Amino acid sequence: MKIFDRVFRWIFIISIPWLVVTAALRVPASVPYMYEYLFNTYDVSITTGLDNAALRATARGLVSYFNSGETYINLVVQKDGQPFTLFNEREIVHLKDVKDLFNLDLYVLLGTLAIAIAYVIWSFFRGESGRRLLARSSLIGGGITLGLMVLLGVGMLFKFDALLLRFHLLSFSNDFWLLDPSRDYLIMLITGGFMYDASFIVAIAAAVFAVLIGGCGWFYLRLHRQK
Numbered sequence: 001m002k003i004f005d006r007v008f009r010w011i012f013i014i015s016i017p018w019l020v021v022t023a024a025l026r027v028p029a030s031v032p033y034m035y036e037y038l039f040n041t042y043d044v045s046i047t048t049g050l051d052n053a054a055l056r057a058t059a060r061g062l063v064s065y066f067n068s069g070e071t072y073i074n075l076v077v078q079k080d081g082q083p084f085t086l087f088n089e090r091e092i093v094h095l096k097d098v099k100d101l102f103n104l105d106l107y108v109l110l111g112t113l114a115i116a117i118a119y120v121i122w123s124f125f126r127g128e129s130g131r132r133l134l135a136r137s138s139l140i141g142g143g144i145t146l147g148l149m150v151l152l153g154v155g156m157l158f159k160f161d162a163l164l165l166r167f168h169l170l171s172f173s174n175d176f177w178l179l180d181p182s183r184d185y186l187i188m189l190i191t192g193g194f195m196y197d198a199s200f201i202v203a204i205a206a207a208v209f210a211v212l213i214g215g216c217g218w219f220y221l222r223l224h225r226q227k
Contacts, residue, residue, distance in 0.1 A: 005133075008119060008122065009119070009133065009137050011115060011119075012115060012116060012119040012137055012141070013137050013140050013141040013144070014141075015112040015115045015116060015141075016112075016116070016138070016141030016142065016144070016145055016210075016213060017141065017144055017145040017148055017210075018108055018112045019109065019112035019113060019115075019116055020142075020145045020206050020209040020210050020213065021145075021202075021206050022105045022106075022108045022109035022112065023109055023205075023206075023209055024202045024203070024205035024206035024209060025102070025105045025109075025202055026105070026106075026109070027201060027202055027205055028198055028201075028202065029063070029066045029067065029102045029105070029106075030063060030066075030067065031063070032056075032059035032060045032062070032063045033059075034198065034201060035058070035059035035062060035063070036055065036056055036059045038193075038194045038197055038198060039055045039058075039059065039189065039194075040055075041193070041194075041197065042191050042193050042194055044188060044189050044191065044194075047181075047188045048185055048188045048189060049079060049080070050077065050079055051078075053078065054077040054078055054079060054084075057075075057077045057078075058075065058077055058086065058189065061073070061075040061077075061086075062075070062095075065095070065099065066098075066099050066102050071096060072092050072093075072095075072096055073087060073092055073095050073096075074092075075087060086185050087185060087186055088184065090176050090179065090184070091176075091179065091184055091185065091186040093174075093176045094172075094176040094177050094179070094186065095186070097171075097172050097174070097176065097177075101171060119134070119137075120134060128224075131220070131224075132220075132221065132224065134217070135216070135217040135218075135220040135221045135224075136217060136221065137217070138213050138214060138216055138217030139214045139217035139218050139221070140214075140217075141213065141214070142210045142211065142212075142213040142214020142215070142217065143210075143214050145206065145207075145209075145210035145213075145214075146207055146210040146211060146214065149203050149206050149207040149210060150207075152203055153200070153203050153207075156196070156199055156200065156203070160196055160199070161192075164192075164195060164199075
């Protein structure tokens with residue numbers, strides 16, 4: 001039983017960074033307001049010729065697609081008063097690859113969430129000693145996650161382009177992510193600055209989740225510290 005407890009505990013601890021990061025990655029998968037904010041921040045209306053209404057429709061269309069059962073996106077917006085199909089075939093294929101990553105993220109999130117819930121239930125069944133061990137494990141897992149986010153943040157500050165390139169090379173089996181900013185609307189919309197800021201939003205969200213998890217563990221231990 002002790003071996004099982006140790007293994008289960010470390011599976012829980014190791015799952016926390018995955019749980020936190022995959023939860024944070026639901027922001028770009030589910031929050032159209034982030035797209036709208038960054039579209040405005042980087043003045044993509046100038047490079048794309050799309051007005052604010054079309055950009056809002058684009059943000060909502062992307063989020064809707066990422067959370068739909070559609071294989072390929074078909075996003076039509078109004079440009080100069082006329083219906084305009086936003087993405088070409090190359091961009092459509094790349095967005096399908098991005099959606100596959102978001103789907104994988106969701107599966108990992110659900111899997112690690114199931115592990116966390118199971119360990120919490122197991123810990124509460126074991127009484128006070130189990131709850132204290134859960135608190136310590138949460139503190140450790142939250143601390144590891146926060147440390148990883150700090151390292152990632154430092155890396156993005158100094159080597160963001162290199163990290164972004166490595167991410168694309170590792171994540172995609174084709175070169176459809178190599179787009180032309182003079183004609184491909186996806187790269188006009190999702191600029192380098194957009195990617196930089198979005199990455200920090202995800203990292204900050206993950207750091208906040210890590211602090212909450214670790215903080216709950218720390219608070220419980222402090223509240224129930226042995227006299």
